[in-house]
Amino acid sequence: MRLAEYRYRTVTAVRGPLLFLARVFAARIGEVVTIIAPDGRRIDGEVLKIDGDLVVVQVFGDTVGLDTDRTEVRFTDVVKLAPLGLGCLGRIFDGSFRPRDGLPMFTPERWQPVSGAPFNPVARAHPEEFIETGVSAIDGLNTLVKGQKLPVFTCAGLPARELTEQLLRQARLPAGGPFVLVFVALGLTHFEYQHYARTLAELTGEYVAFVNLADEPVIERLLAPRLGLTVAEELAFAGGLDVLVIIADMANYCDALREVATAREELPGRRGYPGHMYSDLASLYERAGRLRDRRGSVTLLPVVTMPEDDITHPIPDLTGYITEGQLVLSRQLHQLGIFPPIDVLPSLSRLMNHGIGEAHTRADHRDLAGRLYRAYAKGRELRRLEAVVGRDGLLEDDRRMLDFATRFEQAFVHQGAARRTIAETLDLGARLLAEFGQGPPC
Amino acid sequence: MSGQVISISGATVRIDLPGLKVGDRVLVGVQRLPGEVVRLHGAQAIVQVFEENRGLGVGEPVRDGGGPLKVVLGPGLLGQVFDGLQRPLPELRRLDGAFMRRGSDPFPLDLARRWTFRPGLAAGAAVAPGDLLGTVREGHLDHPIFARESGEVAWLAAGELPLAAPVARLAGGGELPLWQAWPVRRPRPSRGKQVPARPLVTGQRALDLLFPLFKGGVAIIPGGFGTGKTVLEQSIAKYADVDVVVYVGCGERGNEMAGLLDEFASLEDPRSGRPLMERTIVVANTSNMPVAARESSIFTAVSMAEYYRDLGLDVLFLADSLSRWAEALREISAALEEMPGEDGYPTYLGSKLAAFIERAGVVETAAGGTGSLSMILAVSPPGADFSEPVTQACLRVAGAFYQLDTRLAHRRHFPAINWTQSYSQHADPAAVCFDGDHPGWGEQRRRLRELLQREDELREVAEVVGMEGLQERDRLLMRTAERLRLEFLCQNSFTADAYSAPAATLQRLAAILVEHDRIGAALDSGLTYSEALAREVCDAPR
Missing domain, CATH: 1.20.1270 (Substrate Binding Domain Of Dnak; Chain:A; Domain 2)
Structure with missing residues (x-):
């Protein structure tokens, strides 16, 4: 533990979203830094790499306007933490947890690292409680259960948003308990977001939203889902609530990941995506689940747009390897005017078997x-x-x-x-x- | 000895601590995160840290962890759930709660647990390594305790003793404990390998009949997502006719592990009638747990599997999935800035994989018995493309290839084993073994393969001329082949059908073939296809 905040004006290079500093004393990996641009603008960053006294910082914002002479970097000695508390309910934040609904920031009750900690596998309870989405193709043939992670694989131009909105409005637990919604928008257009915002406003239940739009910093797309999931875990496992997390669109997350990996000069893998994308996606998706000795659950519905309608593209491919099934939308069905255009053949809910039958839905x-x-x-x-x-x-x-x-x-x-x-x-x-x-x- | 952290890039940390060897364990930082030395550079070492290292700072202290990464071997492994570093997960849950915290390092086995030792020799006897000292009862089996040093036994325990206590004392003063430590990266020695010759019964009709494996053999199961790799691996884990199963969830889903643990705790082993978990060791390193520990998890697990093999038992090692291990290797290699080979995997992927797979086999144990270690390994090829490096590297060393087919899976044909592409090098000799116990096995197997092959050819014709355009004999064949696919090759893992004993397998196949022959005879006697079929439906004994 260092005793004071350290300030440096030793930026040697700025490259894409990365800042290089020299002569830094005792930095920590993952440490949060505040960057003060020559014009007084403040941007957050995180230590990515340390080599002796040379440090590489990932900047959560635009690096335009930063220089090597006057830019100041303050090291805070802590890793990225998310403010937590029930005050976040009903609020809309940006990708760095700043309010974007015009209201003042709530008073946090506590702070937790955004990267979370993995569940101990033996502490997990196997998901088996049926969620009624009100959609026949899902409830009947690809049943969703509490604590599952089930992505929606869509193609450009298909009504994934309409389907997600329908799920937001309709999903309920058979016992009738409340669902708290955590909505994370990644790289959405204003047009798409306005629709979502209207649906959120009309919801009767509680929600928290983290919104990063298409013209906002790319790098925040890596942070926003972690903030959303940290909040979801807190609501679920400290608050005993059932939380449904919707992240749209994971393709934008993966593209942001590729952008940073390239700036770090990592070796590109398939289609230029980094080799660690599987582990990185798992660090998000695997935060869904239930615990044996606690109430509450995190259910995750990521929306994934398949580039070129290709299910073998690395983004849907790696997602499908981690999630417990997938709902696949079909262009043909959409052309026929069918809504939701869910193609039940490639769709699958791996946890369905445990969530249906006499005890959950119906014997037949x-x-x-x-x-x-x-x-x-x-x-x-x-x-x-x-x-x-x-x-x-x-x-x-x-x-x-x-x-x-x-x-x-x-x-x-x-x-x-x-x-x-x-x-x-x-x-x-x-x-x-x-x-x-x-x-x-x- | 103590040194400090010099640089950090992801989980790769450079330290200055002299006197280390490659493969040595070190404890990094104030939180004492375990790591393994992967490279040396003068007095500096590059260390792969096994835990999430956010917050680790340069200048933090580093300590020598005392030699290479080891596993603890002894009674009490069965029924246990470990992470990739052999930390007992139930104990970690007790200490740290539902989430994995950093730096906890409980002893893998419960040292206070008491075992009943039955001596196999008397005090005063001279022993050499490999000699039997006695046995303890572990679940369904007698767990032999062997001497690992030579000398004269001055004192030998009898009756109940805790795991922590010595089981014997030698005349020279040396103590022999019930447990031992073994470096995970080194294969355990044996007196030599034998030729596998006893079939491994999996209870899966498609595998036992078409592509059987010998005990000591290695099979890989590659398949895209949703093709049922995990369900197939778990079904085999439940019903295979072996003494011990070691199941590694390597970089896979946490909810699946939870499901497996629930099921194994409640299901009975059909042979011993005891809970299935009692014959099983689970190593769980899910996809969100640290990558370096995922890489070491298969070595941790295979060392435990070899230990039970050395006790003269039949052991089955199941890994889900080997691709996640290879990806962990790739991430580590990239962090070390090694020159990449195909698809970014290090060029030593093939040799490392081969050396690992060669730890399977039938051996003559040090005690003179026979033990076997079989492996069935799931592979997750990106985009279900089997030409990728991991599948190809596995194919060069594995004796059997159970290819899972996305098309079959979409038709809900499970297990989605493609019967034209899959193979087993043991298939023919193993079928001869089955034939000895179940007369007719070989002949029925030949007919099944022939019918499926004919269906493949006819399907192309039918797609052009339609089913109506086929000859009556061929329509019968298409009908029979469909029954074979739906009623014989398909097997529901969630019902009582999940396990099919060889006799039941043969009976089910024979019933379908008998019907085929009966309708065929009716056609020969001059009836039309529809007449023959109608007669079959009305009169045939069912």
């Missing part, structure tokens, strides 16, 4: 979901065959399956803005199967 849920899925998959496969041999070249049974697939998309997946209870979803599914002679085996 698992069987029904399996039969719906198989029938739809069969119909979709036959569409390819139909394209080659024509409808007349198919057996009668196969023609029926083909019709089922279309009906399933239009009646089950498509629901517009309506909210369906789990019972309505399951009844609808059973009705569709019966209509096409796919009822329960006798």
